[in-house]
Each structure stands twice: as C-alpha cells, then as structure tokens.
Amino acid sequence: MRLFGLLVATFVLGAAVAASLEPVIIVPGLSASVLETRYHKKTVPHVFCDKNVDNWKRIWVRATEMAPEIIDCFLQTMGPVYDGSSNTYSNCEGVQMQPHDFGGLEGIYSLDPDLREKTEVYGPLIDYFVKRGYKAGETLYGAPYDWRVTAPDVNAKNGMYAALQTLVEQAVNRTGQPAHLIGHSLGSPFVHMFLATYTTQAWRDRYVGSFISLAGPFGGSTMATEYTLCGMDWRVPGLSKSHIRDLMRNMGSAAWMMPFGPGADYVILSTPQRNYSLEDLPQLFLDAGAPSTAAMVRHVQTYLDQASVIPPGVETHLFYSRNTTTPLTYYEPAGVHCSGDQAGPEVVASRPGDGTVVDWSLLGYAYWKTQPQPLTSYEVASDHVGVISDPMVLKLIGEIVGL
Ligand SMILES: *[C@@H]1O[C@H](CO)[C@@H](O)[C@H](O)[C@H]1NC(C)=O
Numbered sequence: 097m098r099l100f101g102l103l104v105a106t107f108v109l110g111a112a113v114a115a116s117l118e119p120v121i122i123v124p125g126l127s128a129s130v131l132e133t134r135y136h137k138k139t140v141p142h143v144f145c146d147k148n149v150d151n152w153k154r155i156w157v158r159a160t161e162m163a164p165e166i167i168d169c170f171l172q173t174m175g176p177v178y179d180g181s182s183n184t185y186s187n188c189e190g191v192q193m194q195p196h197d198f199g200g201l202e203g204i205y206s207l208d209p210d211l212r213e214k215t216e217v218y219g220p221l222i223d224y225f226v227k228r229g230y231k232a233g234e235t236l237y238g239a240p241y242d243w244r245v246t247a248p249d250v251n252a253k254n255g256m257y258a259a260l261q262t263l264v265e266q267a268v269n270r271t272g273q274p275a276h277l278i279g280h281s282l283g284s285p286f287v288h289m290f291l292a293t294y295t296t297q298a299w300r301d302r303y304v305g306s307f308i309s310l311a312g313p314f315g316g317s318t319m320a321t322e323y324t325l326c327g328m329d330w331r332v333p334g335l336s337k338s339h340i341r342d343l344m345r346n347m348g349s350a351a352w353m354m355p356f357g358p359g360a361d362y363v364i365l366s367t368p369q370r371n372y373s374l375e376d377l378p379q380l381f382l383d384a385g386a387p388s389t390a391a392m393v394r395h396v397q398t399y400l401d402q403a404s405v406i407p408p409g410v411e412t413h414l415f416y417s418r419n420t421t422t423p424l425t426y427y428e429p430a431g432v433h434c435s436g437d438q439a440g441p442e443v444v445a446s447r448p449g450d451g452t453v454v455d456w457s458l459l460g461y462a463y464w465k466t467q468p469q470p471l472t473s474y475e476v477a478s479d480h481v482g483v484i485s486d487p488m489v490l491k492l493i494g495e496i497v498g499l
C-alpha cells in the first residue's frame with residue numbers, strides 16, 4: 097500500500113516535471129545537417145554511377161560515397177547550380193535533396209549515423225537535454241535544412257522559413273509553452289533572419305521564448321571568402337580543395353558566411369595585384385573568373401544591407417569567445433587564381449574570436465540593442481565547435497530554458 101502510494105507520487109511528480117519542460121529547437125550550422133537524395137539522371141560521369149535512385153538515401157555524409165572515382169558520382173549529385181541572372185539555386189538535373197528527419201534529432205545528432213560517435217555534431221547538446229527528460233519530437237526538435245542552397249534573400253521563397261515556422265508552432269501547441277530556438281554557427285543568422293524578416297511581433301510574442309546563439313557569425317567570417325575563392329581541405333580522402341571550392345561557389349550559404357556589416361572595415365583578402373575589402377568582394381570573384389558567384393555575393397550583400405540590422409524581436413542570448421586568434425585578412429601569394437590544391441594562405445591580420453569567427457561578428461549589430469526584449473551576451477572560452485559541448489555553456493542554456 098505504502099509502495100503503491102510512493103509510485104503514484106513519483107508518477108505524478110514525473111508528469112508534472114515533463115509537462116513543465118519548455119520546448120527547444122536546434123538549428124544547425126553549415127554542413128551540419130544530414131542530407132538525403134533521390135534522383136533520375138540522364139547522364140552520369142562514370143558507367144558505374146547510379147542513374148536512378150527511387151527511395152531517399154543518405155548522401156551527406158556517407159563514407160562509401162567518397163571512395164576514389166565514386167566521388168565523381170557524389171559530386172554530381174551534391175553540386176548545387178546557381179543562376180546569377182535569376183538569383184536561383186537548383187539541384188543538378190533530375191536530383192531531389194532534403195534534410196534527413198526534419199523535426200527529429202537524427203538529422204543533426206551525428207553526420208553519419210553509421211559512424212555515430214566519430215561524426216557527432218550536436219550529440220553533446222542533445223544528450224544534455226535528453227538526460228533532463230527531453231524527448232525527440234515532443235519537447236526537443238532538430239531543424240536541419242539543405243545548407244547548400246540557403247541564403248537570406250531566398251529562404252522566404254524556398255520554404256525553409258515556412259518549415260521552421262510550422263515546427264515552432266507544433267512544439268508550442270503541443271507543450272503549451274513558448275519555444276527556445278538554439279542556433280549554432282550559420283544556424284544563428286538563419287534563426288535571426290527567420291525571426292526578423294519572416295515573422296510578426298505578435299507571432300514572436302506568442303511562440304518564441306528566446307533565441308540562443310552559439311558562435312553565430314552575424315557579420316560573417318573571412319574564412320568563407322577564402323574557402324570559396326581557393327577551396328578548403330575537409331580532410332575527407334578523395335575530396336580535394338578544388339572540389340570544395342566548386343561546390344561553395346554555387347552555395348548561397350557561402351556568400352551568407354562572408355564578412356559583412358560595419359565591423360568589416362578591413363582588407364579581407366590580399367593578393368600581389370590587389371587588396372579586396374568588403375565592397376570589393378563581388379569584384380574578387382569576377383577577377384577569379386566566377387561571375388555567377390560574384391552575382392550571388394552581390395545579391396546577398398544587397399539583402400543583408402537592409403535586413404541584418406533588424407533586431408530579432410525576442411529575448412536574445414549571444415554566446416561568443418575571444419580566446420582564439422582568428423583570421424581577419426588572408427594573403428594569397430598566387431593571387432585570385434589560387435589553384436585550390438596548393439598550400440593554404442598566409443594570415444596577415446587577426447583578431448580575438450572563436451577561431452573561425454571574430455568577436456564583433458559573434459555579437460550581432462549595435463542596433464539590435466534598441467529592441468525592448470532583453471539582449472544578453474556571454475563570453476566563453478570554448479572555440480567555434482567546442483561551444484556545443486562546453487559544460488559552462490550547457491549550464492547557462494539550461495538556466496535560460498528554465499531547467
Ligand atoms: C497552432 O495553434 C494555433 C492556434 O490554435 C493555430 O492557429 C496553428 O495553426 C497551430 N499550428 C500548427 C502547426 O498546428
């Protein structure tokens with residue numbers, strides 16, 4: 097009898113705790129959403145590439161797709177095509193692409209579910225909530241997106257904001273509590289633009305508890321310019337720097353991550369022929385023989401000119417770091433025609449930051465402080481990726497969401 101009473105008491109207490117959890121939605125960074133594809137292609141680079149895939153299959157990331165030669169099939173499927181004259185992004189002909197498990201956590205926990213531990217992305221953040229009673233699809237949600245084709249000036253049209261808006265409403269309608277939106281890296285400008293340009297104040301007041309930014313590059317990062325110009329080593333065997341460069345030159349997210357705003361008042365890229373500052377970035381890609389990338393950068397910059405300063409309009413928490421020396425200016429000895437596969441550039445100027453993004457970029461825009469909702473920043477020691485698993489950061493997030 098006594099035992100029965102205890103069990104009931106425990107059960108009631110458990111239910112009360114579960115009911116009071118405020119829902120959390122995690123919006124990941126660049127390349128940090130699992131992507132899946134299906135396709136019917138007319139032409140393929142090798143006879144052994146599949147022409148037809150009827151059922152959705154994971155493409156990002158799957159180690160077997162990156163084997164020598166097979167990687168050409170992968171690159172064809174993954175490559176977005178940007179058309180500068182219409183400012184539109186599309187897939188290679190016949191290809192469909194979508195984020196894996198939108199709303200659930202499988203699309204953001206690790207990049208390759210076959211190598212769960214080795215390719216963990218938001219695992220530590222997710223585990224923190226799960227240990228405290230959060231459940232996938234009930235109180236804890238992932239909002240993965242096709243990070244190749246996201247851009248601030250096209251997301252309202254391509255359905256990405258609509259998908260996030262519906263997810264937030266579902267979380268709030270289900271729990272009866274406003275949702276906390278956690279962005280990491282590119283996920284933070286994504287959430288900011290969603291709130292600032294796509295939602296009304298009435299909607300934000302009703303549905304959003306807070307916006308939490310972890311290492312958000314609101315004023316971009318010099319690295320995005322360098323990688324889009326010259327490529328980047330992703331340390332995936334078979335995937336060369338120039339492969340990455342060719343992908344990035346068609347990725348709206350690459351333009352979105354380039355330096356922007358009043359803080360970007362320095363030379364971003366230096367060559368023996370010319371120094372390129374913020375207003376010269378379109379010219380940089382023209383000089384490099386990439387006119388559609390130049391158009392992409394121009395479209396994104398024009399949009400950000402208007403939109404980046406608009407405050408989020410919700411309680412906002414910005415986590416940033418000044419503990420790592422972070423590049424401001426790169427010098428490319430080979431000039432704009434850096435082949436992509438030679439040694440990396442030289443850093444000629446730097447600033448405190450998180451190793452990827454400098455401090456002022458992580459802190460957003462001065463005008464945001466005019467919003468009536470609280471805006472708080474937290475200086476932490478961890479770097480751009482370490483912030484996800486920093487116990488100090490997790491503890492502070494817990495306090496923000498009412499744990
Ligand atoms: C959430 O509830 C509101 C109010 O009842 C309703 O207008 C909205 O459509 C609901 N959203 C979803 C995604 O169910």
Ligand SMILES: *[C@@H]1O[C@H](CO)[C@@H](O)[C@H](O)[C@H]1NC(C)=O
Nearest residue numbers: 363366367368369370371372
């Ligand atoms: C670029 O700027 C640096 C530093 O101000 C200067 O020394 C260099 O001469 C400039 N290069 C060109 C090509 O103008």
Ligand SMILES: *[C@@H]1O[C@H](CO)[C@@H](O)[C@H](O)[C@H]1NC(C)=O
Nearest residue numbers: 417418419420475476477478
């Ligand atoms: C990070 O920077 C702060 C402020 O400059 C300093 O007090 C702290 O010791 C640094 N932490 C680490 C781990 O380097």
